[in-house]
Amino acid sequence: MxxxxxxxxxxxxxxxxxxxxxxxxxxxxxxxxxxxxxxxxxxxxxxxxxxxxxxxxxxxxxxxxxxxxxxxxxxxxxxxxxxxxxxxxxxxxxxxxxxxxxxxxxxxxxxxxxxxxxxxxxxxxxxxxxxxxxxxxxxxxxxSVNWLWINKAVMDKIGGTEPKTFEDLVALLDKAKAAGVIPLALGGQNWQEATMFDSIVLSTGGPEFYKKAFNDLDEESLKSDTMKKSFDNLATIIKYVDPNFSGRDWNLATAMVIKGDALVQVMGDWAKGEFVAAKKTPDTDFLCYRFPGTDGSVIYxxxxxxxxxxxxxxxxxxxxxxxxxxxxxxxxxxxxxxxxxxxxxxxxxxxxxxxxxxxxxxxKAANDGGTLFGSLAQGYGAPPAIANAYKDVVSKFVHGQIKTSDEAVTELVKAIDDAR
Amino acid sequence: MSTVTTPEISLTPERSTRTSLRSRLQDALPKIVLAPSFVITLVFVYGFIIWTGYLSFTNSKTFPSYAITGARAYQRLWRWTFESDPPSSWYTSITNMGIFGFLYIGICLGLGLFLAILLDQKIRGEGLLRPIYLYPMALSFIVTGVAWKWFLDPGLGLEQTLHQWGWTSFHFDWIKNKDFVIYTVVIAGVWQASGFVMAMFLAGLRGIDGEIMKAAQIDGATTIQLYRRIIIPLLRPVFLSAFIVLAHMAIKSYDLVVALTSGGPGGSAWLPSNFMYEYTFKRNEMAVGSASAIIMLMTISAIIVPYLYSELREKSR
The missing domain is CATH 3.40.190.10 (Periplasmic binding protein-like II)
Incomplete structure (x- = not known):
């Protein structure tokens, strides 16, 4: 027909x-x-x-x-x-x-x-x-999605250096918190949360794991302990947002970093457009680092x-x-x-x-090395039905409808199965 | 004499055909005028209801597909209906519909009646007060949603202002709270519609025969008795109209949720209409979207049709 x-x-x-x-x-x-x-x-x-x-x-x-x-x-x-x-x-x-x-x-x-x-x-x-x-x-x-956008003035004030591992990032966020700055600028909309989670999974599980879980949708990977660890890491990092984050647009979150109200945003490189539009220059006003532990790979x-x-x-x-x-x-x-x-x-x-x-x-490096992966949150990892089911699960985890990482992986597998 | 009557006689049949043509035209005129809107309604409302129903039994994804594949969409929705922990999107949508529909209709009716009774006390300045209550209805849901979004935002609106005024312990973050966000939709919806309901009740109150009230007062009825036993029962047709207007506004609420909450934290403010749009257009699951639309239709029919039936039958009796 x-x-x-x-x-x-x-x-x-x-x-x-x-x-x-x-x-x-x-x-x-x-x-x-x-x-x-x-x-x-x-x-x-x-x-x-x-x-x-x-x-x-x-x-x-x-x-x-x-x-x-x-x-x-x-x-x-x-x-x-x-x-x-x-x-x-x-x-x-x-x-x-x-x-x-x-x-x-x-x-x-x-x-x-x-x-x-x-x-x-x-x-x-x-x-x-x-x-x-x-x-x-x-x-x-x-x-590409796996970027950190950091306000340099705030970074200098708290004496931070480029985080190389996830633990470094958490330590950096702690420093910002101690200095009275909002550590993590995030908009609590499902695609922003999921975009950040893409990076966390790549950082936690490495390129092979990301590909298997989020491009091949391999069920073993989706319900593995690595995925649980990724959700735990998400739970760790989500504590550093301000209480008013829910529903905020991504460019407002970027503006928080530009103005120095917040230290860092995890966002795709469209955020750079906002910095440039605000007449900021890289390395003098703001810093762009790969999400810690994802150097060498690109989620696009x-x-x-x-x-x-x-x-x-x-x-x-x-x-x-x-x-x-x-x-x-x-x-x-x-x-x-x-x-x-x-x-x-x-x-x-x-x-x-x-x-x-x-x-x-x-x-170029990621293309040559085979570490260029589609972003699941952005609809390049799987068809829209699955990508949205994934965003649902991440968002429900962030906002507390899903309470534990065990429950989150069960839900993730179920939601993706349902949408297939 | 005969010369006069003859032409009259010869005229009679002619006139009768003319009048019959005219009266036939007169008879047919309403039908002719109604025909286009009848056809349009038939195709664009009932035709598309049937089409949607058909699609819900296919496996349509991005585009409609026409091969019947069974009731898988309904099976999924049925399963999701009982997934409450963690809540499935469909479970959230229908429970929200219950909460929203009940509170929105109930509060609007109650508040509208109350305001109408107050305004009906022959007070001064009624001409000024009436439009003040009525005007929110002139705003679109988008405007209402955005205005209330700013007002309820803890970092921007009420909470922030009260903090600046010195009441720092004040805390009102319902709009950011997954368990309470649906109540903010009720607040905004009630704000918009209660004035309109008030106007309906006011019209009803003005239509009540003053003689009846006088008679009741002579019989010694108190004001409360007067309202409870006589006036409110007499307003029954107004309740019917207001209920139907509010019920359909409740079930089609989509824009308010989007403008006010953009779906709420983790999708916790969804109503079935949001679910339907999301699944049909964003997730390319047209069959599931259609099935949810059909379920919405069935639900509203199950409530409205018996109500209409009983009300209208009693009236004709």
């Missing part, structure tokens, strides 16, 4: 396509659905807009703000159901594969081969941008531009968009603004700040 729906949609599309083709040549316009509406993000997207304008393609913006893309994905679902695809849409991880399985994605393989994407884009990312041997999406950036998520199966007269515009997206100049310019690192490993890091340079080097 899905096939039937797809065929119908395709048929409708072809009719629409013929109708257009009859009285129009190639459409010189790209229609882009996205949720990059906040200051830094919109500025980053403007770089792409400018690049395409130079090639003579107009930009038709379809911004759907809010909710980390939930609203945009709902809008996209409606558009696809109605058969009016945008040229491209910002998409995350498994969503791309879902749409590809439904047969509505285009095929960029020709461009990909010509531009050498298969060599320059990390293999872990290609899992999401290539479906059934065909390139269906253009990755825009790679965010990535924004992708999913390319839809548009009518023939729009294909040229789509190819132009995809080529521009993965061009080295755009990858550099965009990611400098966005705070992430380029989605191809052969982009020079000259324009990046210290944290960006470290991010690029780490990504």
């Amino acid at each position: 899905r096939k039937f729906m797809t065929t119908t949609a395709m048929a409708a599309l072809m009719v629409a396509g013929c109708g257009l083709a009859a009285h129009a040549e190639d459409v010189k316009e790209v229609q882009m659905l996205h949720w990059w509406t906040s200051g830094g993000e919109a500025a980053a997207l403007n770089v792409l807009k400018g690049d395409l304008a130079k090639e003579g393609f107009a930009w038709k913006d379809v911004p759907v703000a809010g909710g980390g893309g939930d609203a945009a994905m709902t809008a996209l679902k409606a558009m696809v159901a109605a058969g009016t695809y945008p040229t491209a849409s910002q998409m995350l991880g498994y969503t791309v594969l879902d749409y590809a399985a439904a047969g509505v994605m285009g095929d960029l393989t020709e461009t990909a081969v010509k531009e050498g994407w298969d060599k320059s884009v990390p293999a872990a990312l290609q899992k999401f941008s290539v479906y059934d041997g065909k390139w269906v999406a253009a990755p825009v950036n790679v965010h 998520n990535s924004d992708m531009f999913g390319m839809f199966n548009v009518p023939d007269d729009q294909k040229a515009a789509q190819v132009a968009l995809a080529t521009a997206t993965l061009s080295k100049s755009f990858q550099s310019a965009f990611n400098v603004v966005k705070g992430s690192v380029p989605a191809r490993t052969d982009v020079p890091d000259t324009d990046f700040d210290a944290c960006g340079k470290k991010g690029i080097a780490d990504l």
Whole structure:
């Protein structure tokens, strides 16, 4: 029946396509659905807009703000159901594969081969941008999740040094607490808690364990003692938040670190965008360290531009968009603004700040060493149903509905089983 | 004479067809006018109810799939219904619905009636007071939610202000507390709707025949007896209307929870509508989302339909 729906949609599309083709040549316009509406993000997207304008393609913006893309994905679902695809849409991880399985994605393989994407884009990312041997999406950036963001002034005041182990981190948090600063800035929303827990699991169990548990969803690993220890570590670290953390947005938590009200935030590198927007410089105003015990590994998520199966007269515009997206100049310019690192490993890091340079080097090393893993909290470890079940469990543990780490692993296994 | 009557006779059949056409048109006019909205309701309400019901028996994930695969979605929901420790999201949602629905409807009715009776005492400035109570209804749930979120936030609103005024032992963090967050939703909801209920009761009170009250007073009824035995029973149809308005507002409350609590700590403020949206659109479990929607529909029908039936039947008798 899905096939039937797809065929119908395709048929409708072809009719629409013929109708257009009859009285129009190639459409010189790209229609882009996205949720990059906040200051830094919109500025980053403007770089792409400018690049395409130079090639003579107009930009038709379809911004759907809010909710980390939930609203945009709902809008996209409606558009696809109605058969009016945008040229491209910002998409995350498994969503791309879902749409590809439904047969509505285009095929960029020709461009990909010509531009050498298969060599320059990390293999872990290609899992999401290539479906059934065909390139269906253009990755825009790679965010990595296992970072600590520290206010340098506070760090100097309490005389802290870079924590190398989890115990070091706890000692550092204790120092901050003794100095009367909020040790850990956290927003008590399930994705933020789970994002932090990703790092804790990698730190506690190491790369192999993380991969087995959160990418392969191996049941033995999920209910192992290492996982219990990870939950215990989460329980340890969660004591250092302020009492008012529940429900706080991530950027407000970052602001606490920027202002010096709090010492450290565990967050993906989009937090750097906030520091930069507040005119702060790495190493003088703030410090970026890998989450202790995770050096050498990268937990990533990535924004992708999913390319839809548009009518023939729009294909040229789509190819132009995809080529521009993965061009080295755009990858550099965009990611400098966005705070992430380029989605191809052969982009020079000259324009990046210290944290960006470290991010690029780490990504390359992790890609070569096979320690580049999808973030489960960010939807790159498992499909949304499982990722959300995981977030539920972590959040319930943080807020006390789940009381012990024994109970937490039981619930985790059950929730993931349920969602499979 | 005959010359006069003849044309009249010849006119009669013509006029009768015209009037019958007109009267037929008049008869049909309401149907014609209602037809579009009837069709729209039929398709977009009842059609989609059936479609949702159908989907709940499939294994639809991200997109609808049409192969019936059995009642697995309902089995999962049924199992989750009894998972109270740690609470499953569905268990949280339905218990919250119970708490929220009961308190929201109960307090709104009680408070609305109380305010209406007070306002009905021929007091001065009623014209000013009435809109003050009524206006919260003009705000959307999002505005109400955000305003109350700031007001109840311990670091920002009431608690912080009272601390600054010197009452440092004051402690009110319900909105951050997994066990109490649902009551903050009740507070915000009641604040918004009780004025509206008051207006309904006030209209009802004004509609009561003054003769009845005078007669009761002559018979020596006290004010309390007057209200308890005569006025409140006479307001029964208003109770029905208010109950139905409030019940449907309670069961469709979604935006208030999102704006006020963004789901609450660990999802502890979810209502079934939040559950439905989460599962259908965020978790790509459309079948489970549809099943929960159908259960919501069944629940509300189980309450409203018998109530409507008994109330309306009594009236026609």
